[in-house]
Amino acid sequence: MTIQKFVFRLIKRSSGLMMLVMVSVVLLSFQVSGKTFSKQQNVKKQTALISTDKAELDILKKRINIKAVNSNLQVFLDRLSVESDVFFIYENELINKEITNLEFENEELGEILDKLLTNYDIGFMLLDENRIVIASLESLQDKTGRIKGIVTDEKGVLLPGANVIVDENKFGSACSHRGMYVISNLKPGRYTVKSSFIGYKPQIKTVMVLPGKTTELNFELMAESFQIGGIEVTAAQELLPTEVNSKTEINSGEIEHYQATHLGDVLDLVPGIQKTDNPGIGKTSKVAIRGGSEDALSAFGTKVIIDGIPISNNVNLQYESLVGSKFGGSTMGSSIDLRTIPADNLENIEVITGLPSVKYGDFTSGIINIKTKTGVSPHRLKIKTNPKNNETNLGGGFALNSGASLSYNVNAATSQRDLRLDGDEFTRYTGQLVHNDFFFSGCVNNNIKFNMQGIYDEEEPENDYSKTNNYNRGFEVGLADWGEYVSQGETSKIEYNAYVRMKRINSRKSKLLTSDMRVLPNGDSVTSYIGVVKNEGLEWTSGATFDWNSVFFTGQYIHKVLAGIQFSYEANTGDGIIIDTLFNYYGADSKKRSYSYDNIPAYKILSLYAEDKITGHLLFDFSLMFGFRYEMYNPQKFNITGLWGDGDIIQSKQGTYFNPRASILVYLSDQNQLRLSAGKTSKAPPLSSLYKPNDVLTWRNPYSRDLHYVTIDLKRPNLKGYSELQFEIGYDHKFFNFLGLSLTGYYKERNNEIESSRLPVFIETDLSGANELFYIDTYSSDENFGSSITKGIEFSLKTNKIKSINTTLIINGSYSYRNKPGSTIVYDKNPDESLGQYENYIVHTSTGDQLYGWTYLAAGNWKDQLQLNYYMQYTHPELGLWITLRAEQLFSDRSKKYNLEPVDESLLNPEKLISREYEGQIKTKPIKWLFNFSISKSLFPGAEVSFYVNNFLDDPAVYSYYQSYNTKIYSNRNPDLFYGLEFSMIFDEIIK
Numbered sequence: 001m002t003i004q005k006f007v008f009r010l011i012k013r014s015s016g017l018m019m020l021v022m023v024s025v026v027l028l029s030f031q032v033s034g035k036t037f038s039k040q041q042n043v044k045k046q047t048a049l050i051s052t053d054k055a056e057l058d059i060l061k062k063r064i065n066i067k068a069v070n071s072n073l074q075v076f077l078d079r080l081s082v083e084s085d086v087f088f089i090y091e092n093e094l095i096n097k098e099i100t101n102l103e104f105e106n107e108e109l110g111e112i113l114d115k116l117l118t119n120y121d122i123g124f125m126l127l128d129e130n131r132i133v134i135a136s137l138e139s140l141q142d143k144t145g146r147i148k149g150i151v152t153d154e155k156g157v158l159l160p161g162a163n164v165i166v167d168e169n170k171f172g173s174a175c176s177h178r179g180m181y182v183i184s185n186l187k188p189g190r191y192t193v194k195s196s197f198i199g200y201k202p203q204i205k206t207v208m209v210l211p212g213k214t215t216e217l218n219f220e221l222m223a224e225s226f227q228i229g230g231i232e233v234t235a236a237q238e239l240l241p242t243e244v245n246s247k248t249e250i251n252s253g254e255i256e257h258y259q260a261t262h263l264g265d266v267l268d269l270v271p272g273i274q275k276t277d278n279p280g281i282g283k284t285s286k287v288a289i290r291g292g293s294e295d296a297l298s299a300f301g302t303k304v305i306i307d308g309i310p311i312s313n314n315v316n317l318q319y320e321s322l323v324g325s326k327f328g329g330s331t332m333g334s335s336i337d338l339r340t341i342p343a344d345n346l347e348n349i350e351v352i353t354g355l356p357s358v359k360y361g362d363f364t365s366g367i368i369n370i371k372t373k374t375g376v377s378p379h380r381l382k383i384k385t386n387p388k389n390n391e392t393n394l395g396g397g398f399a400l401n402s403g404a405s406l407s408y409n410v411n412a413a414t415s416q417r418d419l420r421l422d423g424d425e426f427t428r429y430t431g432q433l434v435h436n437d438f439f440f441s442g443c444v445n446n447n448i449k450f451n452m453q454g455i456y457d458e459e460e461p462e463n464d465y466s467k468t469n470n471y472n473r474g475f476e477v478g479l480a481d482w483g484e485y486v487s488q489g490e491t492s493k494i495e496y497n498a499y500v501r502m503k504r505i506n507s508r509k510s511k512l513l514t515s516d517m518r519v520l521p522n523g524d525s526v527t528s529y530i531g532v533v534k535n536e537g538l539e540w541t542s543g544a545t546f547d548w549n550s551v552f553f554t555g556q557y558i559h560k561v562l563a564g565i566q567f568s569y570e571a572n573t574g575d576g577i578i579i580d581t582l583f584n585y586y587g588a589d590s591k592k593r594s595y596s597y598d599n600i601p602a603y604k605i606l607s608l609y610a611e612d613k614i615t616g617h618l619l620f621d622f623s624l625m626f627g628f629r630y631e632m633y634n635p636q637k638f639n640i641t642g643l644w645g646d647g648d649i650i651q652s653k654q655g656t657y658f659n660p661r662a663s664i665l666v667y668l669s670d671q672n673q674l675r676l677s678a679g680k681t682s683k684a685p686p687l688s689s690l691y692k693p694n695d696v697l698t699w700r701n702p703y704s705r706d707l708h709y710v711t712i713d714l715k716r717p718n719l720k721g722y723s724e725l726q727f728e729i730g731y732d733h734k735f736f737n738f739l740g741l742s743l744t745g746y747y748k749e750r751n752n753e754i755e756s757s758r759l760p761v762f763i764e765t766d767l768s769g770a771n772e773l774f775y776i777d778t779y780s781s782d783e784n785f786g787s788s789i790t791k792g793i794e795f796s797l798k799t800n801k802i803k804s805i806n807t808t809l810i811i812n813g814s815y816s817y818r819n820k821p822g823s824t825i826v827y828d829k830n831p832d833e834s835l836g837q838y839e840n841y842i843v844h845t846s847t848g849d850q851l852y853g854w855t856y857l858a859a860g861n862w863k864d865q866l867q868l869n870y871y872m873q874y875t876h877p878e879l880g881l882w883i884t885l886r887a888e889q890l891f892s893d894r895s896k897k898y899n900l901e902p903v904d905e906s907l908l909n910p911e912k913l914i915s916r917e918y919e920g921q922i923k924t925k926p927i928k929w930l931f932n933f934s935i936s937k938s939l940f941p942g943a944e945v946s947f948y949v950n951n952f953l954d955d956p957a958v959y960s961y962y963q964s965y966n967t968k969i970y971s972n973r974n975p976d977l978f979y980g981l982e983f984s985m986i987f988d989e990i991i992k
Contacts, residue, residue, distance in 0.1 A: 059084075059086060059130065060108060060109050060110030060126075061108050061110065062084055062108065062109050063106050063107060063109075064083050064084055064107060064109055065083075065105055065106060066079060066080060066083055066103075066104050067102060067103035067104065068099060068101070069101050070098075070100065071098075071099055072095075072096065072097060072098050073095040073096070073097045073098075073099055073116070073120070074092065074095045074096060076099060076102070076116070077090070077095060077134070080109075080112070084109050086130055088134055089133045089134065090134035090135070091135075094122065094134065094135065094136060095122070095134065097120055099116075102116070113132075121136060122135070123135065123136070125189075133210065135211065144185045144187055144188070144209075144211065144212075144553075145186050145187075145209035145210050145211055145212060145215060146182060146184035146185070146209070146215070147182075147183050147191075147193065147214070147216070148180065148182040148214055148216060148217070149164075149181060149216050149218040149219065150175070150178075150181075150218050150219075151164065151179055151181065151197070151218070151219045151220075151221065152179060152218070152219070152220055153200065153220070153221055153223060154220055154221070154222055154223065158178065158179025159175060159179055159197050159200070160175050160177045160178070161174055161175060161197070162174070162175045162179070162181075162195055162197040162221070163196050163197065163242070164183065164194070164195045165193070165194050165196075166186065166193055167192040167193070167204075167670075168192065169556075169616070169621060170615055170621045170622075171185070171186065171558050171615055172615070173551075176484075177438075177484060177486065180486075184491065185558060187209070188209055188210055188211045189209060190208050190209075191206065191207055191209060192204060192205075193206070193207055195219035195221060196238070197221055198234055198235075198237065198251065198348075199223060199224060199225040199232065199235055200221035200222060200223050200235070201223075201235070203219050203222075205217060205219070225253075226875075227880075228880045228881070228882055228936050228937065228938045228944045229938045229942060229943045229945075229984055229986070230256075230378065230380045230382075230942060230943075230944065230984045230985070230986050231253050231256045231257060231936055231944055232251075232253045233875055233877075233882055235801070237249060238740075239734045239737070239738075239740025239798065239800065240672075240732045240734050241673075241675070241730075243665070244623070244663040244664065244665040244675045244730075245352055245353075245354035245355055245356050245663065245677065245728075246352070246353045246746075246794065247350055247353060248269065248270045248271065248350075248351045248353070249348060249351075250266055250348065250349040250350075250351070251347075251348050252346060252347050252373070254266070254269065255343050255344075255346055255349070256343075256344070256936075256982075256984075257882060257934050257936050258884075258934055259384060259386075259934070259946055259948050259980050259982050260279060261279050261280060261281055261339075261343060261384070261389055261413060262281060262285060262338055262339045262341055262342060262343055263285075263304075263338040263341040263343060263368070263370070264285030264286070264287060265279045265280075265285075266343060267351070267368075268888075270289070270351045270353070271353075271796065271812040271814040271869065272353075272792070272814030272816055272865075272867060273287065273289075276975065277975055278388075278950050278976065279386065279389065279950075279980060280386070280415050281414075281426050281428060282388060282416075282426055283326075283327060283328030284328030284329055284330075284339065285337060285338040286328075286329065286331065286334055286337070286338065287299065287335055287338060288302055288335065288365060289351065289365045289366030289368075290353055290365060290366060290748070290790060290792065291790065291818070296334045297364075297722070297753055297754070299335035300313065300333055300335065300686060301363050301364030301365040301366075301724070302335055302363065302365040302366050302367075302368065303360065303363035303366070303368070304341075304368045304370070305360075305368070305369045305370065306370045306371075307371060307480065307482060308482045308495075308497045309497060310568070311341075312568065312570060313331065313334070313335065313336045313686070314362075314603055314605075314686060314687060315541070315571065315572055315603050316686065316687070316688060317332065317505075317535075317539075317576070317688055317691075318330070318472075318505060318507060318535055319535060319577060319688070319693065320507055320509055320533050320534065320535035320577055321472050321507045321535060322457060322471070322472050322507065322509060326417060326424075327457065327459075327472075332688045333686040333688045333689060339426075339428065340428070340430075340453060340455070340476075342393070342413070344382055344391075344409075344411060345372050345373055345411065345430075345432060346370055346371070346372060346373070347371045347373045348370075349368065349369070350367075350368075350369040351367070351369075352366055352368075352369065353794075354728050354744070355663060355677040355678070355679050355681075355726050355728060357562070357611060357625070357661075358562070358609040358610070358628060358629040358659070359547060359564060359609060359611075361607045361629050361631055361682075362605060362607070362631065362682070363681055363683060364682070364683045364722070364723070364724040364750060365724075372432065373407065373409065374407045374434045374447065374449075375405050375407060375436055376397045376398065378396055378987070378988045379396030379986065379987045379988055380394070380396060380942075380984055380985065380986045381393070381394050381985050381987065382394075382984040383983050383984070384980060384982040385980065385981055385982075386978065386979060386980035386981070387419075387978070387979070388415055388416060388419070389413065389414070389980075390415075391412070391413035392411070392412050393409070393410070393411045393412075394408075394410045394411075395408060395409035395410070396408065396987075400437075402438070403438050404437040404438070405435070405436045405437075406433070406435050407432075407434045407436070408431075408432065408433050410431050411430040411431070412427075412429050412430075413427070413428045414426065414427040414428070415427075422461065422462050423458060423459070423460040423461045423462050424459050424460075424461055425456075426455075426457045426458070427454075427455075427456040427458075428453065428454070429453065429454040430451070430453045431453070432450070433449070433451070434448070434450075435447070435448045435449075440485075443485055443486055443487070444483060444485045445483050445486075446482075446483035447481065447482050447483055448479075448480070449478075449479070449480045449481075450478070451477075451480075452475065452476065452477045452478070453475060453476045454474075455472065455473060455474050455475070455476075456473050457473065458471050459471065466511070466512045467512070467530055468511075469508065469530075470510055471506075471507065472506075472507045474503060474504045474505050474507075475503075476501065476502065476503040477501070477502050478500070479499065479500055480497065480498070480499040480500075481497065481498050482497035482498075482499075483495075483496060483497075491551045491552070492548070492549065492550040492551070493548075493549040493550075494546070494548055495546075495549065496544070496546050496547070497544065497545045498543070498544040499541075499543060499544075500541070500542040501540070501542070502538060502539070503538070503539040504538060505536060505538070506534075507534065507535040507536075508532065509532070509533050509534075510530050510531060510585070511530070511531055511585065512529075512530055512531075513528060513531045513585075513587065513588065514528045515528070515529070515587070515588035515589075516588065521582075529583045529588075530583060531580075531583050531584055531585035531586070531587075532580050532585055533580075533585035533586075534578040535576070535577055535578070536574055536575045536578060537573060537574025537575060537597045538573045539572055540569075540570065540572070540573065541568070541569075542569050543566065543567055543568030543569065544566070544567055545564065545565070545566045546564055546565050546566075547562060547563070548561075548563050549561070556617065557614050557615065557616035558614070558615045558616065559612055559613070559614055560614075560615075561610075561611070561613075562609075562611045562612075563609070564609055564610075565607065565609075566605075566606070566607040566609075567604075567606050567607075568604070568605045569602060569603070569604055570603040570604075570687075571601075571602035572597040572600055572687070573597055574596075574597050574598065575594070575596060575597070576594065576595045576596045576597035576598075577594055577595040577693055578594050579592055581593070589698065590698075591696040591698070591711075592693075592694075592696050593696075595693040601634075601691075603634065603687055604634050604635065605631070605684060606632040606635050607630065609628065609629040609630065610627055611625055611626065611628075611661070613625040620666050620668060621667040622664055622665065622666045622667065623664065623665040623667075624662075624664045625661075625662065625663045625664070626660075626661070626662040626663075627660070627662075628658060628659060628660045629658075629661070630656070630658055630659075631656065631657040631684075632652040632656050633652050633653070633654035633655050633656070633685075633720075633721050634652050634654045635650050635652045635656070636650075636651050636652060636653055637650075637651050638650060638651075639651050653717070653718065654684055654685055654690075654721050655720040655721045657680075657682040657721065657723055658680075659679065659680040659681055659682055660680060661677070661678070661679030661680065662677065662679060663675070663676060663677035663678075670734075671735075672731070672732060672734065673731075673732050674729075674732075675728070675729065675730035675731070675732070675744075676728070676729050676730075677726075677728045677729075678726070678727045678728070680723055680725050680726070681723065681724050682722065682723040683721055683723075684721045685719045685720065685721050685722070685754055686754075689716060689719055689754050690719055692782075693714070694712060694713055695711075695712040695714055695779050695780075696709055696712070697710045697712060697761055697779065699774065699776045702774075708763065710761060710763065710776060712761065712779045714779065714780065716781075719754060719782060719783075719784060720784050721752070722751065722752040722784065722786075723750070723751055724749065725749045725750075725751075726747070726748045726749075727746065727748075728745070729744070729745050730743060730745070731743050737800070738799060738800050739797070739798075739799050740796075740797070740798050741795070742796045743793070743794075743795045744793070744795070745791075745792070745793050746790075746791060746793075746794075747790075747791045748789070749787070749788075749789050750787060750788045750790075751787050752784040752785075752786070752787075753786030753787060753788065754782050754786065755782070755785055755786035755823050755824045756782050756824060757780070757781050757824040757825040757826075758780060758781075758824075758825070758826065758827055759778060759779060759781050759827060760775060760777075760778050760829065760852075760853060761775075761776045761777055761778065761779060762774060762775055762776060762852065764845055764846060771845065771846055773845055773850055773852060775829050775852060785823050785824075786823045786824075787821060788818065788821075789818070789819045790816065790817070790818045790819075791817050792817060793814075793815045794813065794815075795812070795814075796811070796812050797811040797812075798810040801875075805874070806874055806875055806876050807872060807873065807874050807875075808872075808875075809871070810869075810870075810873075811868065811869070811870055812868070812869040812871075813866070813868045813869075814867050815865070815866045815867075816864060817862065817863075817864040818862065818864070819861075819862040820861055820862070821860040822858040822859050822860040822899050824858045825855050826855060826857070826858050826901075827841065827853055827854075828853055828855075828856075829852070830853070831853065831854040834907060835903040835904060835907055835908065835912075836902075836907050837902065837903065838854065839851040839852065839853060841853045841855050856902050859897045859898065859899050859901070860899050861895060861896065861897045861898070862896055862898070863894065863895040863896075864892070864894050864895075865890065865892060865893050865894075866890075866891040866893075867889065867891065868889040869886070869887070869888050869889075870886070870887040870888075870889070871884065871886055872884070872885045879937075879938075880938025880944070881936070881937050882934075882935070882937075883934070883935050884933060884934045885932075885933045886931070886932045886934075887930070887931050887932075888929070888930040888931075888932075889927065889928070889929050890925075890928045890929075892927075893924070893925040894922055894924045895922070895923050896921070896922045896923065897919060897920060898920065900919060900920055903916065914965050915964060915965045915966075918962065918964065918965040923961065925973070926959065928955075928957040928959075928973055928974065929955065930950075930951055930955070930957070930975075931955075932948065932949065932950045932951065932952065933948065934946065934947070935947050935948070942985060942987075943983070943985040945981070945983050946981070946982040947979070947980070947981050947982075948979065949977070949978070949979045950975060950977070950978040950979070951974050951975055951976065951977050951978065952977065955974055956972040956974055956976075957972065957974040958971070958972055958973075959972075
């Protein structure tokens, strides 16, 4: 048994043990901090001297001549202040003490204070090079202080989300929606504090923390970004990652610079995602993070979140939507269609490929966290065009009374798939309205969003002899509320959201069919007809989240605690699949019937989660996170025996999953750090696998020639979800504050995947007193018996801006390996005995068991890829110019099938032996390159034009390969040469 499998089984069976371990870690942190406190108590007779600045320590070496006769401490300190030019800060009551004869000749100031104060349990602390604080030893040693303040830009605008970090101990805080931060539990002394925010130059300040006091420290960050018309060009991100999980951040400037039409167009900036299509909305767009494009479960397990609201695809039942090479693949049981998320309204995208916080659930592959443009912003019009797509976007935001705002965005886009045909288009209309306001003296920041979208995917070409009339139409309306409450002390925060969304499904497929002569109800007779099937209904999604965040301290350790609950309710209603029995789409003799969605149960998911993020020092500065998430897919009842390990505490129809997660970020030095994470995630099964429409098989009796219909119930209401165990290790290094290197290795093991086997159906008939068995056909049966392993290495090498040439260089690399063992059953009714294949499938009949056909496990396969992406970005603020050259190199692309269909190779003739050997060989594709460039140039204040060319070398990257040992095929791996143009203008500038 491998180590990974052992750990997986241990986690699966020992949720109680994991809880005990987590509690032990918390208690350990208290214990360690308690020991530190005890050591401080034992230093009672030592004077506190706290300083990190050499210049300040020099003042204590100044030699003094002074004496006192029957005086008191206050008078003596006043005289000492005159002699040393040092100002003493103290409370009068503390130093109202009598002293006897004292005389110091040519002694250092520090030694004088030591001898003078120690007997009174008083200590001193350097405030700066000419001020010294006099206080009791207890207050200096035991009391802590804190710093607080605000972070603004140079114009005084608050910067919510800005980070503030104490360099000496890595204590930190992010600014609330009020732009405020608080860092507590700091020992008295001098600290170096850094504030940073994307697009701004980090600012570093020093501060002296006093015992029991709050010191105000405000930051004013200077923008490093500049405008090219309405495009904001931000400074490069930090050379070292600030969080333990691997992630890629894409800002609005990059999105606009690359002229993305939807979310999927810009995700090729994420390491390992290969660009296979040009920008456009003609086909469905899907993504699988750290998974192959052919892996539907990886795509289904990639979670998309917009403004904190999850965009679920769990209850997608579009069985009859248009699919194919022209329209793209089905999104049912896979990723959401990324075309439905316009790119022009995206403020930033965070793609988390590693193991995230426990606040994220119901996913296995990764998180795409999106923030749309809200708040006050310029009113801007954008127009984009390329050979197949046209798009217009209008957006902006108004300031209202008392700090409130109202923002809007309207987008219209259309794509003509075939320029030679009218009536073959995809059109998208999207609108969003967001109201932001503050309540309760600014403690609550609340957002209300209303959004709607209309989709028209049409195929009704003019002058089409077959009278094609197909479409995917629909609209969506959503209402969401989200926000946060921050306590006055800034040490606790409540985050919340609630949402409801209704999506109208309206699809139609048709085709010309021929049949025997049929008489219609009106008396006409036909031998051909247009068969039609429709998919109509409403898809409902609603849910809510409540998170509590708090910060507290145990000695030298800071704890950031999160606890929360999530609930979602999803359902389908409506007619569902509509089949005209007179003009049946599946054939004149088909018995497939309509399938209503009203009788399908709703989907409910309940999740509880908690985590503690501990920051402190133990040999090295570190940030440790551990927590768990308890996922319940369609919870049914409470099981009290689950408290002591007998089953799940909450029994759920689709499974209950305890998902522990832990990670640690170790700061080895200011130049390098180590990242480690391990944990488990899970995903609910798609509703399309639980409640499939019935299948109807047709069989004609060979003797009587009668037709028989067999209805197969494909519903699997007790299917369970699937889980994934993930490990990740990363190392980051910064060279000369100029070059950053990040290297990450990961291992993922997915279990209980939903797989489909083809199972046979038989019929037994009584013919003249003798029963005879007949094979009809096979049907698809879904079960939880699949598994897969994915592992890989990713790296990123990036520079700060090379000022002499105004250029930033980035290289991303990704090696991925995916192994999918065969787990489904293959049935063959006619085994070939000449190849060593013999019947092994047992059919139970009225006269006994009978062998009919044979079964074997499907072949497994593995695939690996090594992909390198190169970026060169040139920016020139004075010229208002941004040029990006991108090169994608697929360095290695290999695949192999194994455990092929069982045969006795000794019985194969030479030709079949060669064919089988070829089928089991490693297939290697040659290296390919893809070159793209983008240019953005300002025209006049508030306006710019952007231009891009993809595959500007017009290299199709033709790959010639043998489909079989004697059949050669050619395939283009690069998208076609493609270009696009964009113009945008801010109306505010014209009004000025």
